[in-house]
Amino acid sequence: MNWVMEGRCWKFGDNLSLDDDILEFSKVFVEGVRVSDPEFLKKHVFTNLIPDFPKRTLPGDIVVAGTRFGQGNPHIYGLLGMVALGVGLISESVPHFTYRMIVAAGLPALPFCPRIGEEMKNGDKLRVDFSTGKIENLTSAFTVDAEPLPPALREIIELGGSIPALKKRLKERKAEKPYENRISL
Amino acid sequence: MGMTLTEKIMARAANLPIVRPGEIVYPEADLATIHDLYVVEADTQLRALGVEKPWNPDRVFVCFDHDIIPQSVAVANRAKNIRDIVQRWEVKHFYGPGRGQGHIFPMEIGLVRPGMCVQAYDIHVTNYGAVGCLGISLVFEFPAVLAMGSHWYRVPETIQIELDGKFSPGVTIRDLAALIIRQIGPEQADYRVFEYTGAALESLGIDARVKLCNLPIEIGAKSAIIPADELVSNWFKERNLNPFDPIKSDPDANYFSLYQFDLSAVIPMVALPPLPDNVVPIEEAEGIPVHAAYLGSCAGDQYEDMAEAAAVLQGRKVAPGVRMIINPGSKEVAERCVREGIMEVFLEAGACMGPPGCGPCALGRGGPLADGEVCIATVTRNDTGRMGSRKAEIYLSSAATVAASAVAGKIFDPREFLN
Numbered sequence A: 001m002n003w004v005m006e007g008r009c010w011k012f013g014d015n016l017s018l019d020d021d022i023l024e025f026s027k028v029f030v031e032g033v034r035v036s037d038p039e040f041l042k043k044h045v046f047t048n049l050i051p052d053f054p055k056r057t058l059p060g061d062i063v064v065a066g067t068r069f070g071q072g073n074p075h076i077y078g079l080l081g082m083v084a085l086g087v088g089l090i091s092e093s094v095p096h097f098t099y100r101m102i103v104a105a106g107l108p109a110l111p112f113c114p115r116i117g118e119e120m121k122n123g124d125k126l127r128v129d130f131s132t133g134k135i136e137n138l139t140s141a142f143t144v145d146a147e148p149l150p151p152a153l154r155e156i157i158e159l160g161g162s163i164p165a166l167k168k169r170l171k172e173r174k175a176e177k178p179y180e181n182r183i184s185l
Numbered sequence B: 001m002g003m004t005l006t007e008k009i010m011a012r013a014a015n016l017p018i019v020r021p022g023e024i025v026y027p028e029a030d031l032a033t034i035h036d037l038y039v040v041e042a043d044t045q046l047r048a049l050g051v052e053k054p055w056n057p058d059r060v061f062v063c064f065d066h067d068i069i070p071q072s073v074a075v076a077n078r079a080k081n082i083r084d085i086v087q088r089w090e091v092k093h094f095y096g097p098g099r100g101q102g103h104i105f106p107m108e109i110g111l112v113r114p115g116m117c118v119q120a121y122d123i124h125v126t127n128y129g130a131v132g133c134l135g136i137s138l139v140f141e142f143p144a145v146l147a148m149g150s151h152w153y154r155v156p157e158t159i160q161i162e163l164d165g166k167f168s169p170g171v172t173i174r175d176l177a178a179l180i181i182r183q184i185g186p187e188q189a190d191y192r193v194f195e196y197t198g199a200a201l202e203s204l205g206i207d208a209r210v211k212l213c214n215l216p217i218e219i220g221a222k223s224a225i226i227p228a229d230e231l232v233s234n235w236f237k238e239r240n241l242n243p244f245d246p247i248k249s250d251p252d253a254n255y256f257s258l259y260q261f262d263l264s265a266v267i268p269m270v271a272l273p274p275l276p277d278n279v280v281p282i283e284e285a286e287g288i289p290v291h292a293a294y295l296g297s298c299a300g301d302q303y304e305d306m307a308e309a310a311a312v313l314q315g316r317k318v319a320p321g322v323r324m325i326i327n328p329g330s331k332e333v334a335e336r337c338v339r340e341g342i343m344e345v346f347l348e349a350g351a352c353m354g355p356p357g358c359g360p361c362a363l364g365r366g367g368p369l370a371d372g373e374v375c376i377a378t379v380t381r382n383d384t385g386r387m388g389s390r391k392a393e394i395y396l397s398s399a400a401t402v403a404a405s406a407v408a409g410k411i412f413d414p415r416e417f418l419n
Helices: A018-022 A038-044 A077-085 A096-105 A151-159 A162-171 B005-013 B039-048 B073-089 B123-131 B143-148 B173-189 B199-203 B206-219 B230-238 B303-313 B331-339 B342-349 B399-408
Strands: A004-011 A062-065 A088-091 A125-129 A134-137 A142-145 B031-035 B060-063 B093-095 B117-120 B134-137 B158-164 B193-197 B223-225 B257-262 B269-271 B279-281 B292-295 B323-326 B374-377 B393-396
Touching: A018 A077, A038 A077, A062 A125, A077 A096, A096 A151, A151 A162, A162 B143, B005 B117, B005 B134, B005 B158, B005 B193, B005 B223, B031 B039, B031 B143, B039 B073, B039 B143, B060 B073, B117 B123, B123 B134, B123 B206, B123 B223, B134 B223, B158 B173, B158 B199, B173 B193, B173 B206, B173 B257, B173 B269, B173 B279, B193 B206, B206 B223, B206 B230, B206 B303, B292 B303, B292 B399, B303 B331, B303 B342, B303 B399, B331 B342, B374 B399
Parallel strands: A004 A062, A062 A088, B031 B060, B031 B117, B060 B093, B117 B134, B158 B193, B158 B257, B193 B223, B292 B323, B292 B374, B374 B393
Antiparallel strands: A004 A125, A125 A134, A134 A142, B269 B279, B269 B393
């Protein structure tokens, strides 16, 4: 995958909820059953805030959010939809279950960029290297180095998220070190 | 620089000499726990990965505590399916309905021990911190633990919370636990572990410690833990359980922050709907009429909760028009309530006894709330719809306040009955 993304800034505020703002939870259900197909989910991403968001975004565009992006019940569907749209995420902060889900979904992200919103306007042209944390606003010539996700988690994102990563671990199981420090039951 | 208790447990379980906050590690679960609501889904996910049974069936714990007594044929069929799955998985630690709440009784039988790293589907696994065990939850990523025995964690920072003093009469541990989550708040709590220390712990038994470890998860803490001390050691001895090697944080361990609480300054607290950290002094909620009073859930179903409620209910009756439901946390709790006459007090007062387990805290199972009803309860959360109707309201409080409110028919300060 390409860790460097170049595209437009889609700026959002603080406290975006997983179940309403990012992807309305009721839209995950078709005839009472949850659908986790990213191609289906991507049609509903952010549509409660910007109705034609999925149609207008292009791969490489960057979602720039405020603090506590992805608050609420830990449902992964909106993040899977973002991956299918090919967008990246920069946020000022995320709750810890959302941090886990970013990795599980395989979403390129810089989740902890304090006050980044002050330097970004809707439609600005951005270049972001998610492996190093370098954020460039090409429109305003602003540059900052954010903390990238740790290499061990970037590896999971590189593989496509938690399920492909688990498949790989299962295949390599024999290679893992035996565990000798168990507490006896 | 030394390590905190949490860092030590994670390092040992990840087979590493040392870990530091922020590092990504793969600790192996000493025990992986899952309850009846998730077994079928977990098995479906595992089979899609070609996994027929858990990585180590001797380290897997399954219990029925949510749908204790099936209320429909569909749930009964699922229960039957779960039994088949548990057999195929060759689960060593399987407990059927009636044994109790999976976040309570594994401590009573010594299955959960100090220094362990327990990984769970359900978030309230943090209860095990009461005996110095690190309980961490993964929710939808839990199949990774069943498949491999471990999954990634970012080593969390630890917040130290020092407790001093003694409660005044009518004030109990739930009031303190609620005050703590209000004071610290979600921003500070997120992904951090609460470690409790201080002289007050000498007077706080396992039941009280469970409350301190249960509530922080509601504001986003990763876990909560209390180093196992002499009190835990005696608790193990009383139950004829194998002794353990005590471990605690190093004196030079690094904490993210320190909070101090004086128990003597605490007053009865109530959490207003719909957030568990909407915590206010009881006088701000007093007088609100209630239709239901519920004593139970892994945040309020142990012996001390039962005794606390019984002290209020002794010689009194639940008000007409109020239904009071009580689910003890385990067979052991229920037996002790019978032995000590507490069960008689409850029945005389007009309360309904439910089986050991989660009770209505689990989305209203075994006693849902109707539209427009108000409930006061010891449950874990008060979100809209948590105990049934989305048009009902839930107030959270101590067992004493639940009992006092049941008698008064409105939210009521228990000190008026106890003083």
